[in-house]
Amino acid sequence: MPSSPTPKPGILSIAPYVGGKSSTPAGKRLIKLSSNESPLGPSPKAIEAYQAQGAKLQRYPDGSVALLREAIAKVHGLDPARIVCGAGSDEVIGLICHAYAGQGDEVLMSRHGFLMYKIYTQSNGAELVMAGEDNLTTSVDQLLAKVNERTRIVFVANPNNPTGTYITGTELKRLHKGLPPHVLLGVDAAYAEYVQEKDYADGLELASTTGNTVMFRTFSKIYALPALRIGWGYMPAAIADVLNRIRGPFNVSSAAIAAAAAAVADKEYLQRAVAHNARWLPWLSAELQKLGLKVTPSAGNFVLVEFAASGKTAEKANEYLMGQGIIVRDVKSYDLPSHLRITVGLEDENKAVISALRDFLK
Numbered sequence: 001m002p003s004s005p006t007p008k009p010g011i012l013s014i015a016p017y018v019g020g021k022s023s024t025p026a027g028k029r030l031i032k033l034s035s036n037e038s039p040l041g042p043s044p045k046a047i048e049a050y051q052a053q054g055a056k057l058q059r060y061p062d063g064s065v066a067l068l069r070e071a072i073a074k075v076h077g078l079d080p081a082r083i084v085c086g087a088g089s090d091e092v093i094g095l096i097c098h099a100y101a102g103q104g105d106e107v108l109m110s111r112h113g114f115l116m117y118k119i120y121t122q123s124n125g126a127e128l129v130m131a132g133e134d135n136l137t138t139s140v141d142q143l144l145a146k147v148n149e150r151t152r153i154v155f156v157a158n159p160n161n162p163t164g165t166y167i168t169g170t171e172l173k174r175l176h177k178g179l180p181p182h183v184l185l186g187v188d189a190a191y192a193e194y195v196q197e198k199d200y201a202d203g204l205e206l207a208s209t210t211g212n213t214v215m216f217r218t219f220s221k222i223y224a225l226p227a228l229r230i231g232w233g234y235m236p237a238a239i240a241d242v243l244n245r246i247r248g249p250f251n252v253s254s255a256a257i258a259a260a261a262a263a264v265a266d267k268e269y270l271q272r273a274v275a276h277n278a279r280w281l282p283w284l285s286a287e288l289q290k291l292g293l294k295v296t297p298s299a300g301n302f303v304l305v306e307f308a309a310s311g312k313t314a315e316k317a318n319e320y321l322m323g324q325g326i327i328v329r330d331v332k333s334y335d336l337p338s339h340l341r342i343t344v345g346l347e348d349e350n351k352a353v354i355s356a357l358r359d360f361l362k
Contacts (some may be wrong), residue, residue: 001125001322005140008125009125010122010123010124010125010126011113011122011123013122014118014119014122014123015333016119018333026345028323028324028325029325029348030325030327031325031326031327031345031352032090032327033327033329033342033343033344033345033349033351033353034327034328034341034343035192035226035329035343036161036221036300036301036302036341036343037220037221037224037343038222038223038224038272038273038301038343039276039343039345039346039349040219040224040269040272040276041224042224042225042259042263043223043224043262043263043266043269043270044269045262045263045265045269046223046224046225046260046262046263046266047153047259048257048262049258049261049262050228050255050258052258053254053255053258059254060250060254061092061250061252061253061254061257062090062254062257063249065252065257066080066087066333067257067261068084068085068230068232068252068257068260068261068264069081069083069085069232071105071260071261071265072232072264074215074265075102075264075267076204076234078204078208078234079237080108081171081237081240082234082235082236082237082240083232083233083234084232084233084235084238084240084243084244084247085228085230085231085232085251085252085257086181086230086231086232086233086247086251086252087229087251087252087256088218088220088226088229088231089114089190089217089218089220089229089230089231089232089233090116090120090231091229091231091247091251092214092216092231092232092233092243093120093155093186093188093216094116094120094123095118095243095246095247096120096184096186096214096233096239096243097117097121097123097124097126097153098120098121098124098246099239099243099246100152100153100184100241101121101124101126101152102124102125102126103125103126104126104149104150105126105127105130105150105151106122106126106127106129106145106148106149106150106152107121107127107128107129107151107152107153107154107155108129108130108131108146108151108153108154109127109128109129109130109131109154109155110130110131110132110138110142110143110156110158110160111130111132111133111335112122112133112136112160112162112163112336113133113138113155113156113157113160114155114157114161114188114332114334115333115334117155121153125273126152127150129146129151130277131143131145131146136163136165136167136304137160137163137165137166137167138156138157138158138165138167138298140167140171140174140175140178141224143156143175144175144178144179145325147178147179147180147183151183152182152183152184153183153184153185153186154175154179154183154184154185154186154224155186155188156172156175156185156186156188156203157188157190158172158187158188158189158192158200158201158202158203159191159192159195159298159299161190161191161195161302162302162329162331162334162336162341163235163296163298163304163337164297164298164299164300164302164303164304164305165296165297165298165299166195166197166200166299168199168200168201169199169200169201171287172187172197172201172203172206172240173201173206174210176206176210176212176213179212181211181212181266182212183212184212184213184214184239185203185206185210185212185214186211186213186214186216187202187203187206187207187213187214187215187216188216188255189202189203189204189215189216189217190216190217190218190220190221190226190231191221191222191299191301192217193221193222193273194221194222194274194277194298194299194300194301195273195282195299196278196299197299200299201234202215202217203215204234205315207235207236210236211235211236213227213235213236213240213352214233214234214236214239215235216232216233216235217231217232217233217234217235218230218231218232219231219256219259219260219263220239221263221301222270222273222274222277222301223260223263223264223270224254224261224263224273225259225263228253228255228256228259228260229256230252230257230259230260253265254318254324276344277301277344280344280345280347281298281301281303281344283350284303284321284342284344284350284353284354285297285298285303287344287350288303288305288357290356291310291354291357291358291361292309292310292361293305293306293307293309293310293357293361294306294308294309299328301339301343301344302329302342302343302344303341303342303343303344304331304336304339304340304341305339305340305342306338306339307338307339307340308338310361312360312361313338314330314337314338314339315330315337316338316360317340317357317360318330318340319357320360321353321356321357321360324352324356326352326353326356328340328341328342328343328353329341329342329343
């Protein structure tokens with residue numbers, strides 16, 4: 001084979017991201033609880049807006065994404081000029097790393113944080129630093145202990161994926177207060193709409209009032225538009241200016257813009273999705289605990305389940321569920337080999353996974 005060009009340092013050390021599985025053995029009904037997708041599907045208004053774009057495929061999308069930025073700003077009371085949209089919130093996260101971290105820099109995250117922070121850090125030649133956690137929960141003290149003159153970005157997923165845990169608004173402010181001005185705080189609030197706890201904060205206040213905080217949100221979870229790859233960030237005007245200089249000029253499709261704008265405006269449908277999760281998340285957690293499994297308290301739309309004390313392994317449980325047509329998330333890549341992550345599904349799906357695990361654990 002002829003020789004190939006050598007990639008930048010750090011690229012070949014990246015372990016590719018592996019998403020949740022989407023298929024089961026032939027002949028089995030598929031129950032997909034592996035990717036934290038909304039079981040209710042998208043708003044009918046979002047589907048209608050998406051379909052209307054089919055007659056306009058010969059036109060480039062609006063590079064400014066004005067329709068969506070203004071729709072988001074209206075719902076959340078924000079300045080649309082400080083909103084940057086991307087192909088999923090992970091693109092906005094990637095733009096932050098591209099703009100603010102490189103060779104000789106460090107990016108900090110907690111031990112079981114979202115894997116894309118690591119991938120974007122390494123792809124830009126920066127060094128990833130992981131801080132310890134307290135009971136699978138982000139530790140402000142342990143993060144601050146790792147900050148030094150080389151630190152450029154601190155990422156906090158709140159609630160965190162895959163653990164489902166969160167830190168309070170008070171703790172989030174304490175973290176920001178402990179950071180020097182040259183460090184950017186990225187608050188990933190992908191699951192914010194699901195959170196019921198009153199002491200929670202999504203980072204929006206910090207992004208609105210400080211010069212070094214960015215909050216990320218997505219339409220892939222509660223709004224049920226992951227196929228369209230659409231997300232956004234809210235940030236200081238200076239940071240928005242930087243990201244708009246380096247993002248692709250047409251990085252969001254017309255269909256994604258239209259569907260997301262309709263989805264964010266459909267408050268009634270959002271409330272239905274919130275109510276469904278508020279009912280079935282505690283039910284699923286309680287039923288798993290009745291089976292003798294350890295469940296990490298979750299503020300998202302999923303639960304992290306530990307099998308270590310059950311006498312059986314998470315790997316065998318995953319294989320058994322797959323055989324029953326039920327797909328959950330193997331989280332070995334998050335250094336959680338004794339755990340599985342299970343998304344809250346429809347009523348019959350939730351009951352099916354409990355029934356299957358009951359049979360497996362006999």
